[in-house]
Amino acid sequence: MxxxxxxxxxxxxxxxxxxxxxxxxxxxxxxxxxxxxxxxxxxxxxxxxxxxxxxxxxxxxxxxxxxxxxxxxxxxxxxxxxxxxxxxxxxSSTHELSGLVRIATPATFGRLHVLPLVPQLLTVHPKLQLDLKLVDSVQDLLVEGIDLAIRVSPFHSPDAVVKRVANTSLVCAGSRVYFEQHGRPEVPEDLVNHNCLIFNGMENWTFSGPRGSFNVPVSGNLSSNTVETILSAVQAGVGIGMFFRASLSGEWRDADIVTVLDDFISETRDVSLIWPNRKFISARVRQVTDFFALRLAERL
Incomplete structure (x- = not known):
């Protein structure tokens, strides 16, 4: 034989x-x-x-x-x-993509930067099916059946394939109305006297100075597991928030939100595309990944 x-x-x-x-x-x-x-x-x-x-x-x-x-x-x-x-x-003579691709992305980032790209992708590949999950919490991608995850935070998995496509800086921000009423913090330590809005349990905000990075414990009267909630409260003058600069786009760019303490913030986060497993990635997932890698790099 x-x-x-x-x-x-x-x-x-x-x-x-x-x-x-x-x-x-x-x-x-x-x-x-x-x-x-x-x-x-x-x-x-x-x-x-x-x-x-x-x-x-x-x-x-x-x-x-x-x-x-x-x-x-x-x-x-x-x-x-x-x-x-x-x-x-x-x-197939047309090599047209078809089938289901499940995508997970942080809620605010997804609404601002991923959703606007979806019509273009589906126009080019009308037989493609997308299941888009807008969730801020980190999940087990394999258990959830996710084919492609878009992350704006560190992701650690020995089996995952991570492709960095851009980066975005952290910003500390509040509304002009809030600062008119409560004053602006001049140094990070001033935040102890301000109402700081807590996203996802982050009660220590990281800053940098002549001696390197340091943390400032913060507290406030509102916490949430979604960036959207924090942004809405910041816009309404409730307090100060810490989030990604990429979130200050779309309607938030014109929401009368201003950043503070810029000289003390140097930390950036990668925007990455992630396959939960390095083996047997379908051609449609690879091409959808390539599409978002190119388009997100252009937007950010």
Whole structure:
């Protein structure tokens, strides 16, 4: 048997195994694939012999995955999906993107910078489906089924692929009305006498000076897990907030909000695009990532 035949047999074994898992049995898998039940059974048995492991628990009523079978299925199914995607692209004369891409982005940043780009992406690729989640909280991307995350904060995962596309600085800001009533802080330590609005539990704000970076503990009468809430309260004259300069765009640019303590803030944050796993990234996710990488770099 030549190498080509060996590779073909291995692909058939894998395809048969996945079909059995997804159809829930050998006869159902045979109906789905058009192969005979005996051929499906032989392929799966050959796969188990080659791996020297039992992948399926078989009974007269049901077929279930063993623990090792479940792990193998979770690793190999994306490979088949990637191959199917590649085949579809080659067979398509237009190479038109189609299918679902789930994207997660911080709420305010997403509304200001990601949503305006969506119509252009869907105009170019009308068969593409986007599921856009605007959430400020960091989540488990794999558990949530996210294909692409857009982050404006550090992200640490050994399996993730992070692509930096731009950066934005932090700013300390309040409304002109607030500063007229309460005065402007001249140094970061002055913030202890001001109503500081707390985003996501950040009660220590970082500044820099001649001796390096230092933290100032702050407090106030409003805290929230969304930047949108903090920005709205800042605009209304409630207090002072700390957030990304990228958030001061759109309607917020003309909201009579002014920054303070600029000479004491040097910290920046990367705007990054993240794949939750480095293996088997579909072509549509790669192209959507490339689109946002280019367009976000132009906006920021």
């Amino acid at each position: 030549n190498d080509e035949q060996v590779e073909m047999d291995r692909f058939q074994e894998l395809a048969a195994f996945v079909a059995v898992v997804e159809a829930g049995g050998f006869s159902a898998a045979a109906r789905r694939t058009g192969d005979s039940q005996s051929a499906i059974s032989k392929s799966v048995s050959a796969l188990e012999r080659r791996l020297s492991v039992q992948l399926l628990n078989r009974s007269t009523r049901s077929v279930t995955l063993t623990d090792q079978g479940r792990r193998y299925y979770e690793r190999t199914k994306p490979l088949l999906e990637e191959m199917a995607q590649a085949d579809g692209e080659l067979m």
